[in-house]
Amino acid sequence: MPMIEILDDACKGCLLCVPACPHELIHNTKAKLNKRGLYPVEYVDPDGKCTGCRLCAIVCPDAAIRVYKEVKKKSA
Amino acid sequence: MDVITIEGTEYKVVAERPKSLTDTPFTYCPGCNHGTTHKIIAEVIDELGIQHRCIGIASVGCSVFSYEFFDFDFISVPHGRALAVATGAKRMRPDSVLMTYQGDGDLAAIGTAETIHACNRGERVTCIFVNNAIYGMTGGQMAPTTLLGMKTTTSPLGRDAKRIGWPMKMSEMLAPLQGAAYIARVSMHDAKHILKAKAAIKKAFRAQLEDKGFSMVEVLSNCNVNWHMTPQEGVKFIEEQMTKNFPLGVYKDVWQEEAAKQTAKEEG
Numbered sequence: 001m002p003m004i005e006i007l008d009d010a011c012k013g014c015l016l017c018v019p020a021c022p023h024e025l026i027h028n029t030k031a032k033l034n035k036r037g038l039y040p041v042e043y044v045d046p047d048g049k050c051t052g053c054r055l056c057a058i059v060c061p062d063a064a065i066r067v068y069k070e071v072k073k074k075s076a
Numbered sequence: 077m078d079v080i081t082i083e084g085t086e087y088k089v090v091a092e093r094p095k096s097l098t099d100t101p102f103t104y105c106p107g108c109n110h111g112t113t114h115k116i117i118a119e120v121i122d123e124l125g126i127q128h129r130c131i132g133i134a135s136v137g138c139s140v141f142s143y144e145f146f147d148f149d150f151i152s153v154p155h156g157r158a159l160a161v162a163t164g165a166k167r168m169r170p171d172s173v174l175m176t177y178q179g180d181g182d183l184a185a186i187g188t189a190e191t192i193h194a195c196n197r198g199e200r201v202t203c204i205f206v207n208n209a210i211y212g213m214t215g216g217q218m219a220p221t222t223l224l225g226m227k228t229t230t231s232p233l234g235r236d237a238k239r240i241g242w243p244m245k246m247s248e249m250l251a252p253l254q255g256a257a258y259i260a261r262v263s264m265h266d267a268k269h270i271l272k273a274k275a276a277i278k279k280a281f282r283a284q285l286e287d288k289g290f291s292m293v294e295v296l297s298n299c300n301v302n303w304h305m306t307p308q309e310g311v312k313f314i315e316e317q318m319t320k321n322f323p324l325g326v327y328k329d330v331w332q333e334e335a336a337k338q339t340a341k342e343e344g
Contacts, residue, residue, distance in 0.1 A: 003087075014107030014307040020267060038106070057091035058267045061111030062102050067091035071079060 002052025002069045004043055008032070010064035011040035017056040017065065023049045026056060040064075094118035096127045098147045107307025109264040109297035110138060113206060114145055116274040117175070121148075124281055129173045131165055133158045135187075137179035138213045139206060156187030159194035162201040173284060174201040180221045181211045184244050191246070198255025198289040202280045205246060205292055208299040209318065216302030220244040223321050228302075243321055247294045251327035257289030258282075259328040263296040265314040269324075276326070288330045296322055 006026075011034065017026050018041065030039045057065040078089045093099075096118035102111045121127050130148040134140050136155040143150035153161040158176040166174045183191050183205050194201065210228055211217040218228040218235060221243050225234040235243075247261045258280050262273035273295060280291035296318045300310030326332075 010101045012106035016107055016307050016311065019308070052090060054091045055267045058270050059112070061104070061108055061115070063093040063097065063111070063115050065091065066089060066093075068080070068082075068087035069090050071086040071088050 001048045002050050002067065003045065004050060004052075004056060005066045005068065006040060006043050007064045007066065008034045008040040009036070010062050011038070012036070012062055012064075013039045013041060014061065015041065016059050016061065017041060020055045020059045022053065022055065023051070025050055094122050096121045096130075096147050097145055100144050102145060103141055104138065105301045107298070107300050107310060108138075109208075109295070109311075110206065112264055112270060113204065113273075113295050113297065114142065116270065117177075117204060117277060118146065120274060120278045120281060123278070124285070126173045126281070126285070129171060131169070131172050131174055133162050133165075133174065133176040133178075135176065135178040135182040137182050137211070139177050139179050139182070140213075142177050156182050156185070157190055158182065158187065159190045159199070159201065159203060162203075163194055163197070163199050166199060166201055170200075173281065175281075176201060176203045178203065178205055179212070180205070180207045180209065180219045181214075184220045184246050192250070192253070195250045195290045195292070196253045196255045198257070200284050200287060201290065202277075202284045203290070203292040204277065204280075205294045206297045207246075207294055207318075207322065208297040209243070210299050210302050212299045212302055216299075221246075221322075223317060245322065247292070247322075247327045250290075250292060253290075255290050256292070256328045257330040258291040258326075259294075260292075260326045261294040261296065261322060261324050263314055263319055263324055264298070265296075265311040265319075279329075283330065294322070296324075 025045045029042045034040050052069045104110045132150045134143045134152045135158040162174045162176050209221045217230045251259045260276040262276045263269045276293050280293045283291040298310035300307050
């Protein structure tokens, strides 16, 4: 299943990624502060809806989003 | 491609901080498109594999910090003289790839003469022009590219064409010059346009690598702090107002012109 990771200390909480996600998986919860005293966004995906489309990573001005995709195993 | 293992499953990283950027986090304001522009330039440099040959020129403005973030050689230059220094560096080291990163105060105000002459000489350098219609670093004064009616600290009643003139259109101005190889205007307001911008920047670097001439990409960017907007309102302002005054598109494309010449020759 694809997934993303938000690098909390790089995120400045500009929220440009929130409307960019087509499945609305990124939320502004304001639950924690980062090293700089800003609220980073949070990625919440309990149902595994993320498709790894990278739209959030493209619009992120701080390169604070890393996107992972599963390696497809070649059938032996 | 990096592969990592999480809970027994192998994952490959499809998007992360490009290799041509240092680990220093950007010091720009939250939501500033300078970061996005840096990111796509670094991605293009990674894809072309020219990091070891690159020399960047950091001009004066918010863009002066770019030497902290790009992981290759950088020169900090006097205000407006980025393309003049780039000319010298390119002529001394013809194998290097020169990139200037300039804002509208630097390229369109104090450095207009340098810009026009570097373009007219057809210098083999790539210029990234970040147009946010305001002087960001000094606190929001009016720039030559400020839109009509836009309120800034030095035009508190809005820009008035009768007294101050019209917003300067650099891309349209430079495109007719014969030294220009690739001139395009792109925007940063959504993912689709950011990808288009990346393609344009790649083409601009190709123009330099293939020795075609001067290349410039004008990037419409936001300055939400000095526009007194949220980042979301800022990108909306680019989409609705900036692109209306500064039409997006390719203004000069040397490959297209060559192809047109070729077909005209074939047709006799």
